[in-house]
Amino acid sequence: xxxxxxxxxxxxxxxxxxxxxxxxxxxxxxxxxxxxxxxxxxxxxxxxxxxxxxxxxxxxxxxxxxxxxxxxxxxxxxxxxxxxxxxxxxxxxxxxxxxxxxxxxxxxxxxxxxxxxxxxxxxxxxxxxxxxxxxxxxxxxxxxxxxxxxxxxxxxxxxxxxxxxxxxxxxxxxxxxxxxxxxxxxxxxxxxxxxxxxxxxxxxxxxxxxxxxxxxxxxxxxxxxxxxxxxxxxxxxxxxxxxxxxxxxxxxxxxxxxxxxxxxxxxxxxxxxxxxxxxxxxxxxxxxxxxxxxxxxxxxxxxxxxxxxxxxxxxxxxxxxxxxxxxxxxxxxxxxxxxxxxxxxxxxxxxxxxxxxxxxxxxxxxxxxxxxxxxxx
Numbered sequence: 075x076x077x078x079x080x081x082x083x084x085x086x087x088x089x090x091x092x093x094x095x096x097x098x099x100x101x102x103x104x105x106x107x108x109x110x111x112x113x114x115x116x117x118x119x120x121x122x123x124x125x126x127x128x129x130x131x132x133x134x135x136x137x138x139x140x141x142x143x144x145x146x147x148x149x150x151x152x153x154x155x156x157x158x159x160x161x162x163x164x165x166x167x168x169x170x171x172x173x174x175x176x177x178x179x180x181x182x183x184x185x186x187x188x189x190x191x192x193x194x195x196x197x198x199x200x201x202x203x204x205x206x207x208x209x210x211x212x213x214x215x216x217x218x219x220x221x222x223x224x225x226x227x228x229x230x231x232x233x234x235x236x237x238x239x240x241x242x243x244x245x246x247x248x249x250x251x252x253x254x255x256x257x258x259x260x261x262x263x264x265x266x267x268x269x270x271x272x273x274x275x276x277x278x279x280x281x282x283x284x285x286x287x288x289x290x291x292x293x294x295x296x297x298x299x300x301x302x303x304x305x306x307x308x309x310x311x312x313x314x315x316x317x318x319x320x321x322x323x324x325x326x327x328x329x330x331x332x333x334x335x336x337x338x339x340x341x342x343x344x345x346x347x348x349x350x351x352x353x354x355x356x357x358x359x360x361x362x363x364x365x366x367x368x369x370x371x372x373x374x375x376x377x378x379x380x381x382x383x384x385x386x387x388x389x390x391x392x393x394x395x396x397x398x399x400x401x402x403x404x405x406x407x408x409x410x411x412x413x414x415x416x417x418x419x420x421x422x423x424x425x426x427x428x429x430x431x432x433x434x435x436x437x438x439x440x441x442x443x444x445x446x447x448x449x450x451x
Contacts, residue, residue, distance in 0.1 A: 104410035200426030228339030
């Protein structure tokens with residue numbers, strides 16, 4: 075059995091305490107929570123001890139943590155504008171790195187990190203955790219059905235993906251400030267773009283509308299976006315495909331719309347959001363992550379499918395259940411295997427870089443009010 079990976083979590087705010095620390099503690103065969111970077115602990119043992127009862131070392135700065143030769147893996151769970159600087163420092167110190175999305179402020183920064191990790195033989199992993207959302211896993215299963223299946227949607231011509239909410243006011247966090255990589259497109263958009271690219275690959279062109287819809291806070295910090303990814307006929311695609319990615323801050327709806335997938339033989343509609351984040355906020359013990367009920371969504375959020383029959387007139391309506399729980403734990407298991415055994419990362423750094431490329435092109439499109447081409451690789 076391999077030695078557990080000595081891990082330092084940089085930042086113990088929402089991201090660190092909710093999305094990282096619990097998984098490191100829940101997988102002692104893979105990881106040891108060696109330390110955290112917490113600048114000003116307000117209680118003895120800091121936030122991790124207060125929340126989970128664990129007592130890792132506490133460093134007041136990343137610089138001090140990186141001097142510790144025991145640390146093997148650094149998890150960057152800090153504000154977006156620090157991701158590049160902190161990840162680069164970790165790699166230069168000879169540490170593997172898991173970096174929250176967006177992994178950097180720009181494509182050029184992400185490429186620099188990738189080259190540095192490659193030169194040093196280190197694992198550099200992007201935290202695109204929503205590939206393991208229960209609804210996305212279910213969607214991938216639906217889209218992989220054989221044509222003979224009665225719920226097959228046919229050729230997909232339109233894919234709509236939402237992260238909407240009703241939030242009329244600012245939350246008063248760093249996300250509201252006009253910092254590099256700020257705004258909802260870099261935040262939630264990184265997830266929707268990553269999922270779309272995972273399903274359909276690179277588009278030919280895109281058209282985007284990015285704005286501060288509510289008119290509150292700094293005008294340059296966007297709070298809504300609509301991004302259209304255009305896929306032309308050809309390269310195995312018999313019909314054009316439009317992918318619509320959207321986040322709206324004033325959506326009065328419960329549960330919120332998540333997916334609408336239109337094909338030549340059917341339409342799939344899904345509401346609600348993956349349950350893991352809410353479960354992670356509530357658990358008192360990291361062991362809860364490994365229980366069967368963790369990450370399972372309620373049945374009332376099951377998706378709906380409408381299929382056209384062979385007569386091209388009769389429409390059937392069925393419920394499409396979400397069979398599997400969400401599983402962010404699989405990301406960490408894969409990360410551990412990548413570090414210890416050289417396993418292929420499930421999230422490749424080039425894929426995280428491609429997400430940033432689409433974000434940059436979307437901002438360009440919105441600013442110029444024009445459709446822009448996506449370079450062919």
